[in-house]
Amino acid sequence: MDKVLEVNNLSKIYGKGCFSCFELTGPEYDTNICPQCGSVIAAHDVSFDLYKGEILGIMGESGSGKSTAVKCLYFDQEPSSGNATFFDEGEKYDLFELNAAQQRRLVNQRFGMVYQNPHLGLNFDISSGGNIAERLLMSEVKNYSDIRLRATNLLTRTEVLTERMDELPKNFSGGMQQRVQIAKALATNPPLLFLDEVTTGLDLSVQAAILDLILEIQQEQQTSMIVVTHDLGVIRLLAGRTLVMKYGRVIESGLTDQILEDPQHAYTQRLVASAL
Amino acid sequence: MNKKPILQVEGYSKYFELHEQDKIIPSSHDVNLEVFPGKLTALIGPTGAGKSTVLKGIYRTYLPSCGQLLFRTKEDIEIDLAQADEHLILELRKNEIGFVTQFLHALPRQSAEAIVAQPLIQRGMDKTQARDLAREMLSAMNLPEALWGISPSTFSGGEKQRVNLARGLVSRPRLLLLDEPTASLDPKTTEKIITLIQELKSDGVAMLAIFHHPELVERMADNVVQLEPPIGIEKTLKEIA
Numbered sequence: 441m442d443k444v445l446e447v448n449n450l451s452k453i454y455g456k457g458c459f460s461c462f463e464l465t466g467p468e469y470d471t472n473i474c475p476q477c478g479s480v481i482a483a484h485d486v487s488f489d490l491y492k493g494e495i496l497g498i499m500g501e502s503g504s505g506k507s508t509a510v511k512c513l514y515f516d517q518e519p520s521s522g523n524a525t526f527f528d529e530g531e532k533y534d535l536f537e538l539n540a541a542q543q544r545r546l547v548n549q550r551f552g553m554v555y556q557n558p559h560l561g562l563n564f565d566i567s568s569g570g571n572i573a574e575r576l577l578m579s580e581v582k583n584y585s586d587i588r589l590r591a592t593n594l595l596t597r598t599e600v601l602t603e604r605m606d607e608l609p610k611n612f613s614g615g616m617q618q619r620v621q622i623a624k625a626l627a628t629n630p631p632l633l634f635l636d637e638v639t640t641g642l643d644l645s646v647q648a649a650i651l652d653l654i655l656e657i658q659q660e661q662q663t664s665m666i667v668v669t670h671d672l673g674v675i676r677l678l679a680g681r682t683l684v685m686k687y688g689r690v691i692e693s694g695l696t697d698q699i700l701e702d703p704q705h706a707y708t709q710r711l712v713a714s715a716l
Numbered sequence: 717m718n719k720k721p722i723l724q725v726e727g728y729s730k731y732f733e734l735h736e737q738d739k740i741i742p743s744s745h746d747v748n749l750e751v752f753p754g755k756l757t758a759l760i761g762p763t764g765a766g767k768s769t770v771l772k773g774i775y776r777t778y779l780p781s782c783g784q785l786l787f788r789t790k791e792d793i794e795i796d797l798a799q800a801d802e803h804l805i806l807e808l809r810k811n812e813i814g815f816v817t818q819f820l821h822a823l824p825r826q827s828a829e830a831i832v833a834q835p836l837i838q839r840g841m842d843k844t845q846a847r848d849l850a851r852e853m854l855s856a857m858n859l860p861e862a863l864w865g866i867s868p869s870t871f872s873g874g875e876k877q878r879v880n881l882a883r884g885l886v887s888r889p890r891l892l893l894l895d896e897p898t899a900s901l902d903p904k905t906t907e908k909i910i911t912l913i914q915e916l917k918s919d920g921v922a923m924l925a926i927f928h929h930p931e932l933v934e935r936m937a938d939n940v941v942q943l944e945p946p947i948g949i950e951k952t953l954k955e956i957a
Contacts, residue, residue, distance in 0.1 A: 702772075
């Protein structure tokens, strides 16, 4: 079993922060806003690891810090403290010590990200094929026909009609835009994929098809994934292990079936009991 | 018996702490048992004695409250399933420990044969080969061929149960946990299943099973473990503290 990612004590504070920030916030205090200085503790002391081919779920309500954790790892945000190590092709990368160029290389080639909002993951001014080409150009593929072929293959894989690859993403339905986003994220065969609420707001049938696609990709390519969601169904379907977050803290973690059938924390018990 | 047990459960208890209701519900209390390769240990006892809770604790769907669940791996390493790392548990589930639950949980868009082939594909078997083995197993279970390609969501209870059993048996785990595997089957199919289980046993598969009928226990079990419902249901968390 190969470890792909190890995250230790990751924290993110919005605001100046003070000595009481961590002591007076969290699930016991029912808030993530520090009563002393007003800073928001978006995430505190988040630690986990991820193995090759594994899907880890991060579950929690809005504002629990689940997206913050992933955004720090993808360099969309800067963490306040903590460290994260990415293991790739025999190399170790201390993620929060890398310079901007090194970070860009990982984001362009070794990480993939699929956002809830396709506007964040896609460039809406260029065609869907162009979006994939853009990502391929930032990695090593430079030859036009190679790029075209790879884009066609990826869109076929994610079931986007290739006749429409030269159309702008705005012409597509929400589900189709997510498929283009997934194709773009997969363009460089990244070993690590982040999925942030990717099916939230889509029709149920479209959700199911996209989740099935994600599972197939994981099985075919042994991609490691972190899936952020508030949806118990998504967690049940995709994740082998799950972290539950509340007020910026990981309150519980375990095997997904154990979290769902034998939740330990009062909050998780309430969450599971409120499933539809 | 000169063979070492594959599973040794010592002092296993499980209680559920329900925070919302401020209650502790005991489910299994001080369970001790052993399971040997090629042998079947039967768990018996009235409803509420915590039989399924023992199986779920071994599979780690439930977090054991106390006790040791010592499992001996293929490499002859002893692991306490109550404490083991989650990644290790996932590996063991994939390669060594199988669980046939009481009810089939499957996606409504998966065909019966895909469900049965799944554990083989997860182990890295080629898809066509896995499908072939799945079909063989479904045929051995007497499931009509017309049903193989469709989702079990419209199946009868007995048909669903056969799909569930086929999935558990097809991957031939070293330890198989069976929760009332023949509860909703007709006598003829039950006989088929018994033959299959006997075959797996003679292949060396160790089993821990809950059976509905005393007669089945009589026929199948090499060891019998009797459980009783734990006393003192429902205490508030405050009383304990």
